[in-house]
Amino acid sequence: MDCDLHGCPCGHLGDPEKACTCSPLTRNRYAARLSGPLLDRIDLRVSVPRLTVDELTRAGMPERSAPVRARVQAARDVMLARQGERNSLLIGQALRHHAPLAQGPAAFMASAARQLGLTGRGHDRVLRLARTVADLGGSPDIREVHLAEAVAFRPREL
Known part of the structure; x- marks a missing residue:
């Protein structure tokens, strides 16, 4: 649990x-x-534990907002040029067309879907998120590493 x-x-x-x-x-x-169908509508889960006093005093310089903003804008420009809309709006055939998986990543996704018991909605949410992760990383193709990161952000079922 x-x-x-x-x-x-x-x-x-x-x-x-x-x-x-x-x-x-x-x-x-x-x-x-919270029911399973409701949890299935949550795209990302990020656990942010409270920092200890030691961690707070040892914290380095955080990344500045400008480079992060530039990365996000570059990914957004790529997705809009590729498909004319955000990845989050892709459904059905449009999602399959703009987020195709090569044989290795497709096998990884099938295995993850079986292990996690993903519904169709859950599968598509992972695929959309993996497409976004790939875009942020500057990759034209969705790779296993992108799928793994997208799966890691999935809310865990109870």
């Missing part, structure tokens, strides 16, 4: 410095409040 997707009523599940005070039954009930 991946309770940290929903946290818990006390809000400290997975916190390295403050222990969760909820019982396993309470955490399970809390996590069960």
Whole structure:
């Protein structure tokens, strides 16, 4: 079970410095409040744990906004030139056309879909996200590494 997707009523599940005070039954009930079909509509899951004081004081310089903005704009320009719309809007045949998979990545995707029990909607969301990851990386083709990153961002089913 991946309770940290929903946290818990006390809000400290997975916190390295403050222990969760909820019982396993309470955490399970809390996590069960969201249904599979609803979770299937969540594209990304990024866990951002609270930083310790040591981590805060050792933090280096973050990447500046301008280079990040430039990367995102370049990826957006590529997708608009390729298909005339954002990857997030691709559905059905348009998605298959603009996000084709070579044999290796297709086998990886099929295996991931089986292992994760992805629905059709979940499969397409992973494929759209992998297309975006490839665009951000400057790759014209979706590779296994892009699919793996997209799968890693998927919310875990309970």
